[in-house]
Structures are given as structure tokens and as C-alpha cells.
Amino acid sequence: MDLDQLAALRTPEGEAALVAAAELTDGDPLVAAATLRAAGIPAGLAAAALTQAELRRRAIGKFGPDAAGMYFTRAGLEQATRGRVARRRAARLRDAGVHTMVDLGCGLGADAIAAARSGIRVYGVEADPVTAAMAAANARATGVADRFTVIPGDATRFDVTQVDGHPVDAVFCDPARRRAGTGRRIFDPAAYSPPWDFLLGLAERVPRTVFKVAPGIDHAVLPADAEAEWVSVGGDLVEATVWCGPLAAVPRRATLLGGPVAHQLTGTGVGRPPVGPVRRYLYDPDGAVVRAHLVAEFAATVDGSLADQEIAYVYADTPTPTPYARCLEVVEVLPFSLKRLRALLRDRGVGRLEILKRGSALEPERLRRDLRLSGPESASLVLTRVADAPTALLCRPVR
Template identity: 45%
Template sequence: MERTDLEQLMTAEGLRLLDSLPPYTNGSNIVRSVAALRKEGYSAALVGAVMTQARLRAKARSKFGEFAERMLFTESGLEQATRLSVAALHAGRFRSAGVTRVADLGCGIGADALALAALDLSVTAVDRDEVTAAIAAYNLAPFPTADVVHGDALTFDLGSVDALYFDPARRTEGHTNTSRITDPADFSPNLDFVFAAARERPTGVKLGPGLDRELLPADAEAQWISVDGQVVETGLWFGAVARPGIHRAALVLRGTERNEMTAAADSDDVEPGPLGGYLYEPDGSVIRARLIGDLARTLGAHLVSAQIAYVTSDTLVETPFASAFRVREVFAYNVSSLKRELRARRIGSLEIKKRGVDVDPAALRPKLALQGPEKATLFITRSEGKHVAILADRLS
């Protein structure tokens, strides 16, 4: 969204028009809606702005639920925004720590600031992009304890608050078609600044789930969060918002369920062994937190192969921290023979997973020429020093 689009939208006419639109749907309905609005005399610029917001509100429901219907977004702001369920957990840490004034530095469209303000904490939300700051101000307008500043985290008076929350910019500037920044030195603010500030007062830092573990500060609690099977962030916590004795955590959110594994450090691995009757694929947060060894011990399981994140046992144990599969058969990995075996079993729907082998599942699938009414999961990996194809049934 450019400033001119925002100016079109942030008028009484623009906001009334946006709120009057029917639920957004793709396809020919959009064309008809645009034509009808133009026929009613609305400008092309205003129609474009409100239709974009209607589309983003529909897309935002997965992150914000019903709150999306009264919020404004940019394309990149929505993509990078914290899910409201996760933001609420962030805010809870600050409330539990007893702080009252928090600066949300790099606030984006204001998701984390919204959660903080909802707990009646005083929050100053700061963003250096003018359009994004204006949208955050609109989204936070219902909360009297929230204030938005168009400014830079590097020049913000950190001493004016009790605690800090950083979401460093990890994409190039702009509101659409941005690209990911891979060098942490180019984050805004950069991690040297963030970590130095974090040692002065209670601080939370939101980073991408693929953060280089060499960058993890020894004095921080590092928590990886997955939502419905997708790892969404690495959270680093310092001072009073960190939990004593915890330096590694994997938080798994599925629907309304919340489960967490915690440890003082990376867990020791378990030894590999023969493939058992059940195979477990750890949740991505458990893998990122390097708690696979602890998980395996709770399951009475061992690794399928060294340095590969599959564990196995002859006993089925329910766990929220891994998906479970019943092993059917094991084949040597050979495409021609695998095609023949799958056809003999009439498998037409196949979930393909791989670890520790140079195989592209998307390229492999058409070579298998799947046919039939049956379904299964295929793991291509290493076991006992060999490349194998494990045919299994998903249990969870």
C-alpha cells in the first residue's frame, strides 16, 4: 500500500465503504463488485484501495479471527504479523513479569502491541515506515493505553519504558513484493543493538524459525513455536520475561491445545537402532530446539539413523510433539521397483517425506505413476547405513 492508497482509504467515505462490503470471495464476484462500485460513482483509486483491504481482511482471519474485520493491513505487514494467539502468549510474559510500560520496536501493523494493550499494559508501538505506523495507529485506536510513534528503534528513548519487544525487520522495505533478508547484520535494528538493549531491561525478540543457532545468546531463553504443524517463529527472552533454568523450549499449538517441551540446554541424542513397528516425525519446533533426544526418551524410542530427525520404536505412544506412523513395509530405495510395489498395493494417494537423502519428492511423484484407491505415507531416508523407502500409515 502506498501513501496515496492510504489517504484514499483513511477517510469517512473510504472506511464506510470498506465496512459495507459483503464477505470477500475470489472469482467473478470481484469483477461484479468493482463494476458496481464504479457505477455508483466511486473513484477507481478508492475502489482499488477498499477491495485490497477486503481481500487482506479475508486472508487475515487465519491469524486474527473476527478481529480482522475491523483492522487494516498491508500485504507484507500481514505476512509478517504475529498470530493473535501467539501474540497473547508474548503479552502474558510481560504481564507476569510485572512490567507496566512496554515499547514494541518494529511494531508492523500492531499485532503484538494489540495483545499488550488488551492486557491493559501501556505500550508504545514504533515503526519507521510512515504507512505502516499509520495503519498500526488505526488498529490500536480502541486501546487507550496504546500509543504509536513513527520513528526508528535506534533513536527511541529506551529508558522511557520498563521493557522492550523487538521484531527486527527481516525483509526489504516496501509493502508488497518484499524479499527476505538473510544476513542478520542487515536486520533493522541489527542484532548487536537488540541484544545490547536486551541486557539492560526485560526484553522479548521475535525472529524467524530458521535463525542460525550460532547467534543464540547464552543468557537467553530460546523458544520455537509451531502453529498447526508450521514453525512460525523463534522467540528470545531476556531478564524477567525469561523463565529461570529454561534455555530451550518447543511450544506446539494445535487448535485450542497447547503443549511445551522445555530444557536447560540442547538435549543429548539417543543412539540409532533398527526400524521398529512405529515411526515418529518430531514437530518442527522440537527439531529446531534440538530436543529430539528428550522426546525419544519419553517415547522409549531411538533414532532411525544418526543425525536424522526420525525416531522409531515397537510401541505406539501418543504425543503432541510428533506425528506417528505405523510401518507397513521397508524397501530398498529404487524408483522402478518402488513404482511396481506401490502399484501392486493400489496406492493412488501418497504423502512423500524425506530426510538425509538427495531426493526431490515433487520430481519423484510423477515417476511413480500412482494408481488406485488406497493411500499411504512414504519415507525416503537412511536406516542401518542404507537408503530405504518406508511405507507407512499416518496415525496422527
């Protein structure tokens, strides 16, 4: 989409086209386009409206009802922060006394809108003209245009210490982590846009600096005096955030969102759990706990231990209710052997099998085919290593 197409969508005719596109339920894009053209909507406007209608439907999961009036690009929507995560981050900034914030590379405005709704005055800087125009339109659509101003420009050249003569309390930056043109993920922080060195330098100019990074980031590159937080939503690990200066409360934090209450596990990230034999119950920690290197802290909450010092499955003698891990009861333990495993599952009449793995190179779907499952029973199979030996654990859920 270009600026002319966006402008056309924001005219009365464009808004009518968006309403008509949203009402179409036929999944065939050719049929939908023909329907709009038959209603007198020009082909170019119809195509733009249908694209926005599709993106708005997809955006509901992140933006909720707000999505119906917002504007999106495919790449921008994919990279936008989920609403619940953005709201929680905004609340933490507000509670830390932030009144004015600069959002460098604000994208479509997900984080800026959440911050503005919390009462923070936000200046969003965005280099891409179309994205900047969409962010401004989204500020108006969500009712925060008086507190969220979009400034087109290069984030690396923007003065983050003051805006319009007013001092800045905090800076937030969500750098691009996909390559332009290909959409491929970038794993090296030095190749982020803006790059890693620029992000680290922000905290020297504005102590209350926050930046969002890929969940798989290497702990070794994180600033020693910052807090690194990993966030999961409904069990899906969605992002990591680095909190600098006075915003840093603990070295490492795992935050689990999904239910009505947020659960947080904190620690140093350097602890090592005890290692021992496989015990009756296996805990599969949430991805945020694992990536935050807080398995030792979690194991302490269930009196647990590892069976292999490199594998993040925690074993205990009793089942303890916990939001930080799924609990399974271990029914059988055997060195991995396809023949023995097939016989065991056949004897138990297992026809439905969930396959989990850590520390195993086996491909679950290929293994499922090789097992030739048949029967009315269901079970969970955990492929892992115990004392560095390939091991299969037959389990059942703990209700």
C-alpha cells in the same frame, strides 16, 4: 498506499466504500472496481477500498473478527504475528510483571494490541509513516488506544529505558526480515532491520528484552544466557522468539499451539538421542521440536531412538499418544530402489501415496510420477537415511 489514501478511507465516504467493497463477492477485480464506480465511488477510493477489503479477508486467519475494522499493507500483514501467538506472548510478559513495554518496529500493531489487551501499557515505535498511521488506527479499531500509543520514528534511536518519564519494564522487537523492494527473505541476522548487534544490545539496557527471529536461525548466534522458543500453530512452524534476562526460564522450548491447550517441551538443546535400528513405529516430530533441537528430549518421552544420528525421525516399539509428533507404523523397510519400490506398491494396490522425506534429495512429485501409482489402497512413504544409506519406509498411520 500513501497517507492521503489512508485518510480518505477513514472519512465517512471512505468507510462507506469499505463497506461496499466488503459486500462484493465476485472474484474479478475489474468487475468489482466497475461496480464501485457505478455506485458513484471515485476510482482512486474504489481501488483503495477493494485492496483493504481483500487484505481484511486474508487477515481473518491472524486477527479473527478484529480484521474487519483494521487497516493493512500487504507486507505488514504477511509479517504480522498470528493472534494466538501474540496473545500467548503477551500473557507471558504480563505474568512476568511487565507493566510498561516498548515495541520497536511495531508494524501494524499485532503484538502491541495483544499486550495492551492483557493490561500492559505499550509504546510502539514505527519508522514508516503509513504503517505508523495504520497501527494507530488499529489501536482505535480494537479498543486499546488508551494503552497503545504509536510514536513515529527510528527504533534504533529511541530511548528504551523510559518514556514520558516512566521507566520501561520490557522491550519487544520484531525486526524486518525481508529486503525492501524485493520482499526476499533475509537469513543473516546481521542483515535484519534493526540488525542483530542492536537486538543483543537491547538486553543490556532493558533486561526484560524479547525479540522475534526467523525459525531457521543458527543456534550458534543465540545468546548463551537467553531462552530460545520455537512456536508452531496447527503443525506449521511460524516463528522463533528469544527471551532475555529474567524472562529466560529454560535454554530451549518448543511450543505447539492449535488445539485448546498449548503443549510445551523444554530442554537444553544439546542432548543426543540413542541410535539403533528401524523399529515398528516411526515418529515424525513437529517442526518446533526439531528446530529447538529437542529431538532427544522428545525421544525420551516415547522410549525412542534414531536410525541415523543426523535424521530427526524417532523409532520406537510401541505407539505412544503424543502431541509432539505424528506416529506411523512401519510396514516395509527397503534400500531405496525405484524398481523395487514400484513393484511393492503395485503388489499392494497403492494408488494414493503420501510422501514424506528427511535426509533425501529426491523430489516427491517427480518420484510420484515415476512410481506410476494405481490401485484402491493408500499408504505413506518415508524417504530417509538409515545408517547413512538411502532407505524407503512404507508406513500406515496409527489411529
